[in-house]
Amino acid sequence: MIEVQNLSKFYGAKPAVDGVSFHVRRGDILGFLGPNGAGKSTTMKMITGFLRPTSGTAKVGGVDVAVDPVAVKRQVGYLPESAPAYAEMTVVEFLEFVAESRGFRGADRAAPVQRALRLTHLESVRHQTIETLSKGYKQRVGFAQALLHDPAVLILDEPTDGLDPNQKNEVRALIKELAQEKAVILSTHILEEVEAICTRIILISEGRVVVDETPAEFQARQPGARLDEIFATLTRSDV
Amino acid sequence: MLQFFPVFKREFLGYFRSPVAYVFLVVFLMAAVGLAFFLGRFFDAGQASLQSFFLFHPWLFLFLIPAVGMRLWSEEKRTGTIELLFTLPLTTLDAVIGKYLAAWAFLCTAIALTFPMALTVGYLGDPDWGIILASYLGSMLMAGSYLGICSLTSALTKNQVISFVLSVIGCLILVFLGWSIFSELLETYLPVFLADLLANFSFITHFEPFTKGIIDLSDVVFFLSLTGFTLFLNVVVLER
Numbered sequence: 001m002i003e004v005q006n007l008s009k010f011y012g013a014k015p016a017v018d019g020v021s022f023h024v025r026r027g028d029i030l031g032f033l034g035p036n037g038a039g040k041s042t043t044m045k046m047i048t049g050f051l052r053p054t055s056g057t058a059k060v061g062g063v064d065v066a067v068d069p070v071a072v073k074r075q076v077g078y079l080p081e082s083a084p085a086y087a088e089m090t091v092v093e094f095l096e097f098v099a100e101s102r103g104f105r106g107a108d109r110a111a112p113v114q115r116a117l118r119l120t121h122l123e124s125v126r127h128q129t130i131e132t133l134s135k136g137y138k139q140r141v142g143f144a145q146a147l148l149h150d151p152a153v154l155i156l157d158e159p160t161d162g163l164d165p166n167q168k169n170e171v172r173a174l175i176k177e178l179a180q181e182k183a184v185i186l187s188t189h190i191l192e193e194v195e196a197i198c199t200r201i202i203l204i205s206e207g208r209v210v211v212d213e214t215p216a217e218f219q220a221r222q223p224g225a226r227l228d229e230i231f232a233t234l235t236r237s238d239v
Numbered sequence: 240m241l242q243f244f245p246v247f248k249r250e251f252l253g254y255f256r257s258p259v260a261y262v263f264l265v266v267f268l269m270a271a272v273g274l275a276f277f278l279g280r281f282f283d284a285g286q287a288s289l290q291s292f293f294l295f296h297p298w299l300f301l302f303l304i305p306a307v308g309m310r311l312w313s314e315e316k317r318t319g320t321i322e323l324l325f326t327l328p329l330t331t332l333d334a335v336i337g338k339y340l341a342a343w344a345f346l347c348t349a350i351a352l353t354f355p356m357a358l359t360v361g362y363l364g365d366p367d368w369g370i371i372l373a374s375y376l377g378s379m380l381m382a383g384s385y386l387g388i389c390s391l392t393s394a395l396t397k398n399q400v401i402s403f404v405l406s407v408i409g410c411l412i413l414v415f416l417g418w419s420i421f422s423e424l425l426e427t428y429l430p431v432f433l434a435d436l437l438a439n440f441s442f443i444t445h446f447e448p449f450t451k452g453i454i455d456l457s458d459v460v461f462f463l464s465l466t467g468f469t470l471f472l473n474v475v476v477l478e479r
Contacts, residue, residue, distance in 0.1 A: 045322070048326045049325075049326065050322055050325050050326050070328045070329070070330060071328075073326055073327060073328040073329075074328040076326070078326045080319060080322040080323060080326070081319075082319065084318055084319035084320045084322060084323055085320065085323070086249070086253070086320055087318070088253060088256040088257050089249075089253070089256065097245055097248075097249045098327065100244075100245035100248070101242075101245040101246070101327040101328070101329060102327065102328060103328070129256075145323070
């Protein structure tokens with residue numbers, strides 16, 4: 001579903017992402033790991049068409065994002081980091097706006113909005129303005145917005161950030177459930193999360209892919225070690 | 240389908256979801272009417288016309304339209320919602336047009352709400368309604384051009400204060416070029432043809448005929464092309 005070839009982004013002479021390549025198939029949940037500033041978010045922003053790559057290509061469902069960004073955006077559900085939303089709108093108004101922008105007009109928009117509210121358990125706050133919600137609820141609004149159109153590809157930048165342990169488990173279960181017929185990329189700092197739900201790990205450090213393997217292979221690098229110890233070994237050059 | 244419409248709708252209703260819209264409408268109406276009464280001597284003139292009212296619009300817009308336009312894009316950048324907006328299946332042009340038209344519709348609402356002024360002269364005398372309608376048309380077109388500049392400067396920064404100052408300066412230049420006091424000053428330093436050419440880029444030069452009831456195609460084209468040009472630059476800046 002997602003093919004990334006030699007993707008690079010330079011700010012001046014400094015590379016933020018430097019020649020990243022990988023594939024994600026339907027049913028995959030790809031865990032994006034790496035220290036802060038390693039290039040995880042930048043890579044995601046290039047796949048979603050928000051940022052232009054300096055070089056290389058990103059294709060979603062066979063469509064090059066540089067050639068037809070709107071077609072890519074139609075297939076992708078994206079949760080940006082810290083889940084931005086129009087704070088003065090109520091949850092329902094916001095989701096209806098997203099639904100309309102995604103082509104659900106008039107009576108057609110009720111069903112996807114209802115479904116998104118149900119999946120993310122937002123029914124109780126549906127008429128509250130987003131600025132009055134707690135961080136956990138705001139994160140769920142961002143999540144609802146991303147899966148509203150039942151996209152084939154989900155790109156989630158730190159989806160469990162700011163949630164309490166119960167909510168984290170709930171979101172993980174939801175991602176797992178949805179991922180059966182989707183391709184999912186999620187970035188995270190939480191290594192247990194990768195272990196719990198991801199089918200593959202990509203570790204990025206200084207804009208390059210350092211590791212691309214299954215969680216089991218990752219664990220096998222240092223049998224018996226905790227994941228954060230392996231992480232520390234692999235990214236030591238950043239410290 | 241009209242892809243800009245959801246953006247337009249969200250943005251336009253957004254003004255009324257916060258107190259900003261109501262504060263702006265009150266300030267705008269008080270300032271517009273106040274200037275006509277106290278500076279323009281609306282009553283003392285003893286004429287059934289709104290000329291002393293429309294005379295101040297270029298100056299009023301100078302501060303009030305940047306106040307509306309400054310948040311258009313800088314707010315989206317500051318709160319990060321721009322990332323959301325540009326990962327929806329819209330082109331940059333859709334987003335620019337949607338937001339611009341929403342702000343313009345809001346300004347037109349504000350201008351239209353000055354209708355009691357027209358009713359007053361209609362009650363007190365026998366005004367030329369053609370001139371009044373032409374003036375309203377000119378005022379709305381001019382507001383559109385101010386807004387184009389403000390939308391552009393707002394896309395340049397995520398800081399609303401910088402955006403406001405840049406907009407005021409941009410609009411100020413375009414007002415000053417046609418202000419009689421300033422253009423006479425220019426004529427003493429520059430050849431007359433050059434001073435005239437510069438004056439041709441001014442809001443005032445192109446707005447005045449409307450207030451006399453003259454709808455000249457060249458004035459309409461001036462406002463529309465200035466708006467179109469600033470919105471084109473706006474798209475370029477956002478896609479950079």
